[in-house]
Each structure stands twice: as structure tokens, then as C-alpha cells.
Amino acid sequence: MTQRIADVGGGMAMVVTDLHGAWDVYRRLRDQFLTLAAKGTVDHLILCGDLIHSEGNEESDSSLDAILDVMSLQAELGSERVVMLLGNHELPHIYGLTLAKGAIEYTPRFESMLTRLDQRYKTPFRRKDVVQFLSTLPFFARTKAGVLFTHAGAHSDVASVKHVERLNSINHADLIKMADGELKKFDIASLQRGYSHFTGISYEEQAKRYLAVSGADDPRYNDLLRVLFLSGQNTDFDLMWNTLFSQNELEGGEAAYLKTVKNFLQYFSEQGSVEQRVLVSGHIGVKDGYAEVGKQQLRMASYTHAFPKRAARYLLMDCEAPIKQASDLMPSLRFVFEGDQAVSMPPMKSA
Numbered sequence: 001m002t003q004r005i006a007d008v009g010g011g012m013a014m015v016v017t018d019l020h021g022a023w024d025v026y027r028r029l030r031d032q033f034l035t036l037a038a039k040g041t042v043d044h045l046i047l048c049g050d051l052i053h054s055e056g057n058e059e060s061d062s063s064l065d066a067i068l069d070v071m072s073l074q075a076e077l078g079s080e081r082v083v084m085l086l087g088n089h090e091l092p093h094i095y096g097l098t099l100a101k102g103a104i105e106y107t108p109r110f111e112s113m114l115t116r117l118d119q120r121y122k123t124p125f126r127r128k129d130v131v132q133f134l135s136t137l138p139f140f141a142r143t144k145a146g147v148l149f150t151h152a153g154a155h156s157d158v159a160s161v162k163h164v165e166r167l168n169s170i171n172h173a174d175l176i177k178m179a180d181g182e183l184k185k186f187d188i189a190s191l192q193r194g195y196s197h198f199t200g201i202s203y204e205e206q207a208k209r210y211l212a213v214s215g216a217d218d219p220r221y222n223d224l225l226r227v228l229f230l231s232g233q234n235t236d237f238d239l240m241w242n243t244l245f246s247q248n249e250l251e252g253g254e255a256a257y258l259k260t261v262k263n264f265l266q267y268f269s270e271q272g273s274v275e276q277r278v279l280v281s282g283h284i285g286v287k288d289g290y291a292e293v294g295k296q297q298l299r300m301a302s303y304t305h306a307f308p309k310r311a312a313r314y315l316l317m318d319c320e321a322p323i324k325q326a327s328d329l330m331p332s333l334r335f336v337f338e339g340d341q342a343v344s345m346p347p348m349k350s351a
Contacts, residue, residue, distance in 0.1 A: 004168045005272070006083050006138040008319050011043030012036075015149065015315035017282030019047075020089070020304040021054030023062030029302065029314060029336065030069065037081075044080075044319065045073070046141055048282050049087020049151030049244075050304075053099075053106040064113040068125055071133050086137040087151040088244045088283070094134050094172050095230065096223025098210045111212040135172045139244065142268065143319040146277040147329070153248035153281040153297065154257070154264035157239055164271040166236055167243065175230065175237050182229040183222065191225050249293055250284065258294040265296060278323050280315065289313040290333055298326040302336055312336040 014033045019026050036042035047070065052063035073082045092099045092107050093114075099106045114127040141149040158164060183191075192203040199206065206224060207213050213221050230237045249257040261279055269275045279297040282305060289311035290300045298315075306312035317323075317332040 002136050002138075002171070004086075004139040004170055005164075005268075006079075006085075006141045007272075008044055008046070008083065008141050008143045009080060010144065010320045011318075012041060013044040013046050013143070013315075013317055013319050014042050015046045015048065015280065015300075015317065016302045017048035017151070018050040018087070018301060018304050019066065020050055021052055021056075021061040021063035021066065022303050023065055025303045025312075025336065026051070026062070026066045026069070030073070037077075042316070045082050046149055047082075047084040048141075048149055048280070049085045050089045050282065051084065051087070052110055053089040055104055055304075058109060061109060063110055064117065064130070067130060067133070071125060071129070083141050084137055085141060085149065085151055086134065086139050086244065090134050090137065091241070091244055094131060095176060095226060096211060096220060097227055098224070105210075108209050108212070111210065115212040139167060139170075139240070140268070142272055142274065142276060144274050145317065145319050145321055145323045146275055147280055147317070147319075147323050148265060148268055148276040148278070149280050150243075151281060152244055152246045152283040153293075153299070154261045154279060155243045155246040155248070156252075156256075156260045157242045158264055158267060161267045161270040163239060164267045166239060168271070170236050170240055176226065179226045179229040183225055188222060188225070191228070192222075195225060248281075248284065254293070258296070261294060261296050278326050278329065280329070287311075289335075292326045295325045295327070298329050300333070306336075310335075310337055 014029070014036065016029050033042060033045045051066050051070065054061035054063060070082065070084055089099065089106060093110060097107070114130060117123060117125065117130070118127050139150060158167070195206070196203045203224070204216065207221050211220050211223055215221070232238065265276045265279060277296065281297070281299055282301055284299060285305040285307055286299050286301050287307050289306040290298060290313050293299055300313050300315060302314050303309065303312045312335070313333045314336055315329065315332050316334050317329060323329060
């Protein structure tokens with residue numbers, strides 16, 4: 001059974017987050033990892049989600065190329081050395097859901113890329129391989145140093161160690177099977193008409209746009225309707241969704257969030273055998289490429305969410321040397337665009 005908490009072994013880890021289809025940045029960091037790995041100075045590459053979905057033009061969006069490259073790296077080096085966590089931008093493609101922010105629609109372009117992948121004559125990977133890869137991704141990476149990695153951060157829905165155990169055992173295939181089973185109990189044509197009425201666009205047009213299907217005979221044609229049966233009170237899907245999509249300190253205020261972080265780490269400590277004292281995540285934009293959120297969380301940006309972009313950071317840390325608070329990680333931050341230059345400025349506090 002796939003577990004959603006990956007335990008990272010000893011050695012050095014290079015930690016990167018939120019590259020969003022930027023191939024040049026991904027390649028730069030990947031090559032840096034491979035160079036350091038060849039020298040024996042780095043053992044793990046940890047990608048903290050949102051590798052896909054550029055907001056730029058289609059020509060500059062290398063989301064699929066980056067995913068395929070990570071799949072190849074894992075095949076070569078193993079998933080213990082190359083760890084990719086699931087981000088909120090990868091999650092919708094497992095379930096056939098749509099994702100948008102304002103006027104920006106993220107999912108159609110990547111779905112089209114997957115369809116074109118199936119049309120390539122010579123390629124070792126197909127759509128099903130990519131979706132299967134995304135389905136296996138852990139949500140968290142835990143270290144002996146006491147540092148817990150995830151994409152977004154802590155969420156108050158994780159209110160006990162039982163919630164951690166539920167997250168750790170989530171099976172996407174089971175959730176999809178359950179939703180599809182409910183879907184089959186209803187008249188599909190009526191649901192399609194209702195979906196069209198609610199959105200103001202014909203179901204066929206939306207299925208072709210958001211799922212990149214050719215027509216009603218495609219087995220994925222009704223996947224958009226699945227969302228009607230995934231959510232519900234206290235479901236595993238909602239727990240996962242809220243954890244991966246949370247806006248964290250931006251939602252309920254920093255004071256309440258700091259308590260959430262403390263509890264979140266405590267529950268993960270109780271679930272495992274090593275105390276987890278610091279949370280590291282990406283997901284939210286940060287000035288100068290990183291910010292301390294209280295004493296127990298470091299939020300970082302390796303490209304897309306760094307303001308300015310030249311301040312983008314990655315983390316190079318010992319996975320066993322004890323970390324007691326977020327400030328202990330400051331000497332381990334590196335500039336993405338300035339080689340191995342260490343951070344010398346004082347820690348930035350989040351607003």
C-alpha cells in the first residue's frame with residue numbers, strides 16, 4: 001500500500017519547491033543535484049510539489065517535460081533518493097478535476113499535453129504512466145533531523161494523530177472508485193445537463209476543453225462529474241484537499257496559524273518515531289525567497305513564488321543533524337541563481 005509520508009534516510013538533501021513548468025530553472029537545479037550527487041556530497045533531491053502549471057505562454061510551459069524527467073530520475077536513482085511531493089497543482093489531474101485562479105485556467109493545457117503524449121510514436125511514457133506516477137506521490141517527507149516537508153503547510157483540519165494516519169493511508173483509486181460508483185446511480189444525461197446549466201457552457205465543450213477528450217466515446221468523458229461525489233462532510237478527500245490547498249497563515253491570521261503549526265507537528269511526531277519540530281513548505285509567495293513563519297515553519301520559494309525572482313532559494317540540509325527551530329535552517333539556504341552562495345542576510349519575518 002502506498003503511504004503518503006515518506007521517511008527520508010540519512011545524508012544531505014537538496015530541497016526545491018514550486019517551479020511551475022519553468023524548464024531552465026528545473027534543469028539548473030536538477031543538474032546541480034546530479035553534480036553534487038556524483039561528488040557524494042548530496043544524497044536526496046526533494047521536490048515539494050507544484051512542478052507543473054506555468055502561468056506564462058504555452059511555448060514556455062515545460063510542465064510535462066519536467067514531470068517526465070523526474071519519472072526518469074526516479075527510475076534511475078530510486079524514489080528514496082528522488083522524492084517528489086504532491087502539490088495542489090498536481091492533484092486535479094489524478095481525479096479529472098479543473099483548477100483555475102481568476103481568469104487563469106491551469107488544467108486544460110496540461111491535459112492537452114497528456115493527450116499529445118499518447119499520440120507520440122516513440123516515448124517510454126504515456127498518459128496513464130504520468131497519472132499513475134502522480135497517484136503514487138507522498139504528501140509529506142519526514143526526516144531524522146526533525147524537519148517535516150510538505151507543499152502548502154499546516155491545516156487545522158489535521159486535528160489529531162488519527163487525521164495524520166488517515167492522510168498517510170489515502171488511496172486515490174479507492175476514492176475515485178467510490179465517487180464513480182455513486183455517479184453510476186444517477187442518470188448521466190441529467191447530470192450533464194445540470195452541469196451545463198450551472199456553468200453556462202455545454203458539458204461536451206467543457207469535457208473537450210478541460211479533459212482534452214475527443215468526444216463522448218472517450219472513457220474519461222464523464223470525469224468532470226466525479227467532483228459532485230468526492231466531497232462530503234469529514235471525507236478523506238476533503239481532508240487531503242484542505243491540507244494541500246490551504247492558504248495557511250493568510251486565512252485565519254498568523255496567531256491562530258502558529259498554534260496550528262505546533263499541533264500539526266505534534267501529531268506527526270506522535271504518528272512516527274522521531275519528533276518533528278520544524279515544517280518546511282512552499283505554495284505561498286514570499287519576499288526575498290523565504291520567510292520564517294513563527295519559530296516552527298520555514299516557507300521558501302525556488303522560483304515562481306519568489307519576489308524578486310533573483311532571490312529564489314533552495315535548501316541544502318543534513319537530514320540527521322537535529323533542527324530545533326526554523327532559524328536553524330537559515331545557513332542551509334542557497335540562492336538558485338548564484339551557485340552555492342549561502343544566505344547572509346537576517347531572517348525575514350512573514351507579514
